[in-house]
Amino acid sequence: MKRNEHHFLKPETVENTARIFKALADPSRIKILYLLSQETCSVNHIAEMLGMTQSAVSHQLSLLRNLKLVKYNRDGNTYYYTYNDDHVITILNQVIEHVACE
Amino acid sequence: MKRNEHHFLKPETVENTARIFKALADPSRIKILYLLSQETCSVNHIAEMLGMTQSAVSHQLSLLRNLKLVKYNRDGNTYYYTYNDDHVITILNQVIEHVACE
DNA sequence: ACTATATATGAACATATGTTCATATATAGA
DNA sequence: TCTATATATGAACATATGTTCATATATAGT
Incomplete structure (x- = not known):
């Protein structure tokens, strides 16, 4: 595939996506969100x-706030404190299940 | 809720979950995986x-390897190089869509 | 007003992380 | 065998990150 045949993400989208994953990329925060x-x-x-x-x-x-x-x-x-993003909680649970069944 | 009424994750599960999210928590790796x-x-x-x-x-x-x-x-x-974990790609796309529509 | 309690916050610190630069490795072609 | 090409890898560096410690803030009870 050539350059213009790929779909590229907007820099802003990449940054925001990284921000969400960074929030979930720490054991303490994972435990806090799972508890909440x-x-x-x-x-x-x-x-x-x-x-x-x-x-x-x-x-x-x-940070989570x-x-x-x-x-x-x-x-x-x-x-x-309460969680405030159902989608992120769903994704957290998906990954937990993903790593638990391996 | 008291302590024993919560469900707690095994330390190993927390660590492995963090490992997956860490892999996705960087703009370069997000772009690489999205390309792949x-x-x-x-x-x-x-x-x-x-x-x-x-x-x-x-x-x-x-690192991804x-x-x-x-x-x-x-x-x-x-x-x-090819991606090797459909589930992780699915999760990446979910978060991309999540941040794109806000 | 004074004290206790619950939480927030800033500074300092050690560790982790991502890139660059230089170089090693391995294969293909002449 | 010599050279070019593609990739991997180690060291060094700057930056980001998570915790601790000390302290600030705010509310409730007396």
């Missing part, structure tokens, strides 16, 4: 469940 | 199409 796929959780609850420090969890939630992959509802001092 | 999803390509062809050096392409193919996401057939001096 089962239940809305406070920051401390996530930290306890996953054996992470509060700070580490908060930094990762900040910026990508709009999670959102939160505040109740007093407590922030309850 | 359309056509079997030699290393030089990939480099020319994507405006990358031969060395950079080769390093990335080496180790993860068994691509394979190659050799013909003399030329290595023809």
Whole structure:
């Protein structure tokens, strides 16, 4: 095939695609999102469940928040986080199943 | 939910999942895989199409090869690379569509 | 107002990652 | 055997990334 016979992705599309995969490319974030796929959780609850420090969890939630992959509802001092992108959760589960059955 | 009411992923599953997403978390590799999803390509062809050096392409193919996401057939001096994991290609296309329609 | 609690955030640090450059390897052709 | 071609690979480098530590912010209870 020659150059103009290929379909090329727009640079913007490539960057945005990489951004999504980068968000999922870390064990801590995978565990956080998998947990949130089962239940809305406070920051401390996530930290306890996953054996992470509060700070580490908060930094990762900040990243996921910026990508709009999670959102939160505040109740007093407590922030309850929820996933915010069904499609990304679906893709996460697909890959988990993909690697689990091999 | 309490600890034992959650489903937890095995550490191995988390690691393998992260490995797949890491492979897809780079613009160069996204472009390479997207190109290979359309056509079997030699290393030089990939480099020319994507405006990358031969060395950079080769390093990335080496990484994708180790993860068994691509394979190659050799013909003399030329290595023809093909994708080797339909499921991963499907997931790549899903995310591309996901980010394209927003 | 004071204290405790929950979370966010910035700086610093170590590690991982992607590219480049130089070079090695291997095959084909003369 | 000499040369050209195609690819792989190691070292070096700059940048990105994830955690920790210290601290800031904000709310609730007394």
